[in-house]
Amino acid sequence: METLESELTCPICLELFEDPLLLPCAHSLCFNCAHRILVSHCSTSKPLESISAFQCPTCRYVITLNHRGLEGLKRNVTLQNIIDRFQKASVSGPNSPNESRRPPRLSPHSVSARGSPALTSSVSSVTSPPPSTLAMSLEHQHQQQQQQQVVQQQHLRPLVGCQFCEQDPPREAIKTCVTCEVSYCDRCLRATHPNKKPFTSHRLVEPVPDTHLRGLTCLEHENEKVNMYCVVDDQLICSLCKLVGRHREHQVSSLSERFDKLKAFQVSPGRVSEAVMEASKTSAAQTLENNLTNLVKRNSELENQMAKLIQICQQVEVNTAMHEAKLVEECDELVEIIRQRKQVIAVKIKESKVMKLRKLAQQIANCRQCLERSSALITQAENSLKENDHARFLQTARNVAERVAMATASSQVLIPDVNLNEAFDNFALDFSREKKILEGLDYLTAPNPPSIRDELCTASHDTITVHWTSEDEFSVTSYELQYTIYTGQTNFISLYNSVDSWMIVPNIKQNHYTVHGLQSGTRYIFFVKAINQAGSRNSEPARLKTNSQPFKLDPKTAHKKLRLSNDCLTMEKDESSLKKSHTPERFSSTGSYGSAGNVFIDSGCHYWEVLLGASTWYAVGVAYKSAPKNEWSGKNSSSWVFSRCNNNFLVRHNGKEQLVEASLQLRRLGVLLDYDSNALSFWDAMNAQHLHTFHVSFLLPVAPTFMIWNKSLMLLSGLPVPDFVDCPEQQEGLCRQQDSPYVSSTMKGCH
Incomplete structure (x- = not known):
């Protein structure tokens, strides 16, 4: 208390602050003491109103006054309220009847006495540095609003009269004794409750009306106070209700127990949910x-x-x-x-x-x-x-x-030669252009956000060229391009804030840029930032993707009875084909007329198409490098294919087959391999019809595989993913197949 009192003491009068002023240096001073300082600087030739500054007695900071003088300084309302509470606590204990009455002061915050944390925090807030002028005015307005609310509450609070006074009308009560259930004025309280036992154990509170003091009465039994709580009906009851009333068979609890359960979460605000759930499961809690x-x-x-x-x-x-x-x-x-x-x-x-x-x-x-x-x-x-x-x-x-x-x-x-052009009339001062420039002087603002032109952007399997436009092209000093792999996150703000994953290309002078070294078949997010001396602004995000990985048929894997074209994009069944040397990676079994692509894919989203022509017996899909080459693709756990066997369409994996509905006029088969999403989809590219999707957790890189038993196939690779395939929501809905089992028996006509 002594340490706190020293903090609340004026450095001039060495008394507790009275009507303290908050100085710009964050120190405080009594109004009268500040006035005395100004008076000490006065003289007969220098009136009080002419003094515009004085020094803080604590730190010697020069305080400048406006035309209002000391009235222009802010009152330290919080400090005054702390002093009021401190004086109450220092005169007597909380239960003493000798507690002096002081005029109530308004406080924007609740303050607890005897060095409580609330008091300590208030003192620290008083000594903290003041904010800027505008911020202080905002805080002052906030305090005024809270003070008005306190005044309104005090006006609404009923006036409680002393119940022990003999005079009429009775004096205003300053305390209510809960033990005696009586409200007392200052004089009656001193007379009836001396500062000695047993009166020191009486509980004194702020004045409350008699109806609040005597408690609530039972709704069913008049003149009976409620003293129990019915857990079944969730209401307050009296003793008669439990003995002879309709609550006699119900579970009840004491008011204090129920009160503690419902108020348990007030002990620790950080454990509100845990405390309440452990204490009570009732709807009220x-x-x-x-x-x-x-x-x-x-x-x-x-x-x-x-x-x-x-x-x-x-x-x-x-x-x-x-x-x-x-x-x-x-x-x-x-x-x-x-x-x-x-x-x-x-x-x-x-x-x-x-x-x-x-x-x-x-x-x-x-x-x-x-x-x-x-x-x-x-x-x-x-x-x-x-x-x-x-x-x-x-x-x-x-x-x-x-x-x-x-x-x-x-x-x-x-007659001498006289120059008549020497009259200085061909000289002129024309500052019209400069005047227009000066008239247009203004502060520079950050340029408007640029706009990425999706229709102008182009891509290959490893590059993307981004084009953009800007309304403030002449005020832009440079552009900055930022990009990252799109992970499916829809919250672009949080994605943009994750700086670590972004690649940045600074100091771009044109309105286009080509990014090299990208992953094939991958979606990217792009931002363009327009920059000048005043700042920068970002464009809206644009989602662009690289094309699929281009590939060809690998002659080293082609069956010896298959003939590949010179560009390795067409394969044809040819019984008279020249014999090829046998290698481990070549398809070799009788009837397994297949070939693999010359790439292994381990990331990204890739799309290719197969022109089927008149072939009625083929299989198209993907397989691990370890997939056997002496049997049909799809007969093992390392390959997944879409196949046609005459008039039947099916998908095959690990020896299991499932029928698929497709048109007999299917001439162009689209294959979408989304390695990162673990999906392999087949499409009727002519009619934009989804045929089937394998959901596979790929463990190894996969290579495209192709098998044919009649006619020929032609490969189209390195294609952009078409719009009817690239819609994630549509694909999600189409790819969810019914839980129909694969056909375990071998289908007729597939041998």
């Missing part, structure tokens, strides 16, 4: 458990959401301040660039002016010199014309006439 669990969950979600919102508000303020500073910096740089360019252009104008004026001055001097010579010649000619002396006139007239004729003939001598 289950209802309480479900409602409380939902309420706690909702409150936790609201608290988390509010904490995130406050954190976002703080981040908004930080980012806003950062962007405002960046805006000022960028604008200052633009102004500085304009100022520098203004100086440069002004210097150029001055230099051009000096140069042009120098040229013009030279031309003016030339013109003046020519004009002087011309004027002198004119004067001399006029004087010659005025000469009356014949001898003198004849002596000078000829010379003057020659000079005038010469000057008239060569005008360029008298």
